[in-house]
Amino acid sequence: MIIEARGLAHHYGPEKTLSDVDLVIDRAGITGLCAPNGEGKTTLLKLLAGLQFPSAGELKVLGHEPRERPLDLLQRLYFLPSEPHAPKWTPTKIAHYYAAFYPNFDHQLYRENLVSFRVDPNKPLDRVSFGQKRRAQLSFALATRAQVLLLDEPTIGLDIQGKDQFRRSLIAGTEAGQTIVIATHLLSEVENVLDHLLLLADRTIRGYVDLxxxxxxxxxxxxxxxxxxxxxxxxxxxxxxxxxxxxxxxxxxxxxxxxxxxxxxxxxxxxxxxxxxxxxx
Ligand SMILES: Nc1ncnc2c1ncn2[C@@H]1O[C@H](COP(=O)(O)OP(=O)(O)OP(=O)(O)O)[C@@H](O)[C@H]1O
Known part of the structure; x- marks a missing residue:
């Protein structure tokens, strides 16, 4: 089982963010996670990544409880937040320091991604536009070859060529066996590559539709x-x-x-x- 949640619940304060979440994802593919604003998409991704802890229920990702953040999980899972921190480093330097955390990191693929996303590998990320930063971050995320890839609003800021390249990279990722979950409000931008739609409403999962x-x-x-x-x-x-x-x-x-x-x-x-x-x- 790749992702398994049973009766999962979460709250930041007294109010519940998520409750009674049951979800099983048992194969490679691309799931679009969609919900109205504030219904818990980011929170669910953070729970899967072990960055938030369940208040009730069970959650396993690649056989581990994410809250324990075991090394085997951290090496095989990558979470790209919607507004990720970007160090004031060049993409080359970022890979030099961070690639080592991901044993499957593919340096050749990273170089190819930077070319196809038209990212200057030697320009520090504090001197590029929002969309260029996003392309660099996606290039890295896709090159980790993580078995589970969690992407929060990945297409925001991408131009049309960037979106096209992103979709092609996703397809290549699933063909290589990745399980990818994309939280997005922009369904039309990824609908051609999704094979499941995960719908959150009223703080719980209202459907997991095989497209x-x-x-x-x-x-x-x-x-x-x-x-x-x-x-x-x-x-x-x-x-x-x-x-x-x-x-x-x-x-x-x-x-x-x-x-x-x-x-x-x-x-x-x-x-x-x-x-x-x-x-x-
Ligand atoms: N750090 C926090 N502390 C307290 N409440 C939070 C925190 N982060 C999120 N929340 C609340 O939890 C709920 C779910 O937030 P979350 O960010 O997961 O929703 P979302 O579906 O990703 O929203 P959006 O579509 O607007 O990005 C919201 O009601 C939000 O106000």
Whole structure:
């Protein structure tokens, strides 16, 4: 098992941040972690990385309790925060000092990442733009070849080429056996590479949707007029009409749209497919 949470709970103060979190991720792949603001995405990533501790329940990552921060886990897991600290060092110097913490660190891949992300390896990170800093940090994160990669809002600040390169690197990572969890509000930027959508709402997990299954379970249709009152699906105004999603396996006339699916699931009108029939209220 790569990630296993049972009845996981967390609170910073008296108020609960997360409760009754049950989650099993047992294979390589890319999971998009999505939720409204303040619902606990970053906290869940920090729990997985051992930077926050559970207040109840069980949590194991690569067979370890992250709160114990054992060396075997720290060497095989990498967490990239949304606003990571960047030393005033060049990317070359950063790798010189930090790569040693990751036994699978691939220096060749790091050099390739810096080239493809168009990062100057010899320019200190306090003298580059936000997006350039982000590219350098992603280059390092991807080169760790960590078995579990946790990325918090990784695409913020990236230009179009940067996002494209990022998606290609993610695909290469999963092909090499990585399990990647990406917390993001920008689903459209990663939807083509995700194979699962993990939805947090009301401080707990409301669904873990296999997107291969979802394509067969949910139907997406572009309609010229708003569906009638009482329609069991979800409809969203888009250019050219209304994009509807239904959980009835009827034929689609347009492709799966993750943002619309997310809105439909958080809105409570649709249910999860297969074994994940957590009815949303
Ligand atoms: N250090 C902290 N001390 C106290 N409360 C915190 C702390 N960090 C986060 N919280 C609270 O915990 C809840 C979850 O925060 P978290 O940052 O995990 O949410 P998020 O889903 O990542 O949010 P966003 O989408 O805005 O980035 C929020 O209500 C937040 O106010």
């Amino acid at each position: 291969g299954q979802a394509a067969a379970f949910y139907s997406f249709n572009l309609k010229p007029v708003k569906p009638p009152y009482g329609d069991k699906g979800y409809a969203r105004r888009v250019p050219g009409g209304w994009l509807t999603v239904h959980a009835d396996g009827r034929p689609s006339n347009t492709s799966l749209d993750l943002e619309t699916l997310y809105l439909a699931l958080t809105d409570g009108r649709l249910v999860m497919p297969g074994t994940l029939q957590t009815p949303l209220v």
